[in-house]
Amino acid sequence: MNQKSTVKILLVEDDKVTFRAVQRSLEKQGFLCYGAGTLAEAVTILKHEALDLVLCDLMLPDGNGMELLEIVRMFLMDIPFVVITASEKKSLIRDAMNMGANDFLTKPFNLDNLPTVVERNLIREKINGAHGRPRKVSVLIKTIQALIAALEAKDSYTSGHSMRVARHARLIGNALKLSEDEQFTLELSALLHDIGKIGMPDSILNKTSSLEDMEYKTAKEHPVIGSNIVGKIDELQGVSAIIRHHHERFDGKGYPDGLSGQAIPLFARILAIVDAYESIVSKRSYRNPKTSGEALSELEKNAGTQFDPELTALFIKLLTNKGTNPEPQLKIESEMEKSS
Ligand SMILES: [Fe+2]
Known part of the structure; x- marks a missing residue:
């Protein structure tokens, strides 16, 4: 070797x-x-x-x-x-x-x-x-669409969230020159990262005030629940690990396992950044949206503690020069076009 x-x-x-x-x-x-x-x-x-x-x-x-x-x-x-x-x-x-x-x-x-x-x-x-097991793309796409639809029916505020997270994740994936197969894994992880929220009570998901201790504990279970749901599908084993770790923090203070630095899977570190950005610029049940500039400076402030500093710098650079970058198309979109 x-x-x-x-x-x-x-x-x-x-x-x-x-x-x-x-x-x-x-x-x-x-x-x-x-x-x-x-x-x-x-x-x-x-x-x-x-x-x-x-x-x-x-x-x-x-x-x-x-x-x-x-x-x-x-x-x-x-x-x-x-x-x-x-x-x-x-x-x-x-x-x-x-x-x-x-x-x-x-x-x-x-x-x-x-x-x-x-x-x-x-x-x-x-x-x-x-040479991982080849994925039956058309079946996967339909499964994923159904899972996302189920989640979005439950939580109206997340409507379109996973698609936007996936698009931004792909932007980073392109810059890192990931292979097409790796890009697809990253995209699927982004699309399904919050699928564990399906198992959360509506009272917590749509609460307009801050969460009580017990409610917060329940909310924090969604990466493990999501990872277990997705882990039942053989072709999504790699995706399952990324979903489990999308709320880990670079300094080791995240959850569920308290992994830190490079021990957190690369795609989970990417997701943490683009998910946070997307949440900040979106309207939530408990707050109004912020501007892209405000979101980026919040990411910058938390680089090295919450987020991987190098990936954060890369994402900020990519979004700052966004005018010159064409909006990346998702594989799931091109597959949907093919089947329609
Ligand atoms: Fe999440």
Whole structure:
């Protein structure tokens, strides 16, 4: 694999001798190695770093590797997870694989095998990412239209909101030169980001005054609800992860998982910016719309804390020079035209 220095591996191992030996071997291979001796340390790293692979001992002082695997998959991170175990017990290994572990190493293991195990999992991940299940576009489009219509029927203030968010997301996607497939994933995530609000009571959704503590807690569940709804559709697995994280903050103070910085999926960081912009310039049940200029300075004020600073600067530049940029067309619109 090229660019090994950018590959980040989390090594979770409490046995110091094994830890040091594996760390040395990984670093010799050119991988960037993050170390944790406990489950709690591993979770902290997971929330702050965009990792490419996890190598985890099954027995940890404050829990076990299966718990970490569960947390990784709960964050909807499909990164390769390799289990290290001192036990040859087949049932343990089988349980780990059933829960979504990708590979295993039994201790004591031959360090010469380590690079091969790491490489094969990184390569497998790359292949899966590049050749993901083809999406049946026409069925997807109809499903998405139906879901958006259901949400907009419930909340009149969001009418057209998701289409405008998608258009602005695509503007950033174009500037980042994303592939057409990535653009489509970003567009679908934008269209469906608030779909979890379908599960929220009308009394909260349309409230004109500020929310009580309990109501706010309920409102904050919409990314997880939305992610679970969309996650039921195989072709939308990637979209599901982005929806879950669209209210994370760059400084780690967001929800539901408190991810920070690059650990937040790129498309979720894009969505956070364009969603906030769109909300500020739109009329809501509880306030009047602001101008585009006011919205952009609000984004600027919160760059680095709430929003990814580089993406915010890019979005501000794009909207400031909007006159020279043609309005991007959405794939969903061209597909709708084709089918009409
Ligand atoms: Fe939202």
